[in-house]
Amino acid sequence: VQLVESGGGLVQPGGSLRLSCAASGFTFSSNYMSWYRQAPGKERELVAGITSAGRTTTYADSVKGRFTISRDNAKNTVSLQMNSLKPEDTAVYYCSVTRVVRYWGQGTQVTVSS
DSSP: OEEEEEOOEEEOTTOOEEEEEEEESSOGGGSOEEEEEEOTTSOOEEEEEEOTTSOOEEEOTTTTTTEEEEEETTTTEEEEEEOSOOGGGOEEEEEEEEESEEEEOOOEEEEEOO
16 A cells, blocks of 8 residues: 655645645555644644545534545545645645555645745
């Protein structure tokens, strides 16, 4: 299993970023995918999840209405569109899949600051 995140960076409050995760080594279209984040000094938390066919999504309360998770099963990618970013969204963002054990990507840093 390999998960490779991209798209992080520095953005001003109110700005947008789109994260992507390229997956390989498993049957992507059959698996639930998630995005997590971990801020300095805090535990890793679930941000959003999407079912295998993309029909159902879930979000942390803190990001509802601002973030959108999506997937492209033809390209084995899952994305996280982040709008109206706030300083408290600053964290390392991880793509994840559970197949007996939970797998993580290397993470991508998102910094929201003026």
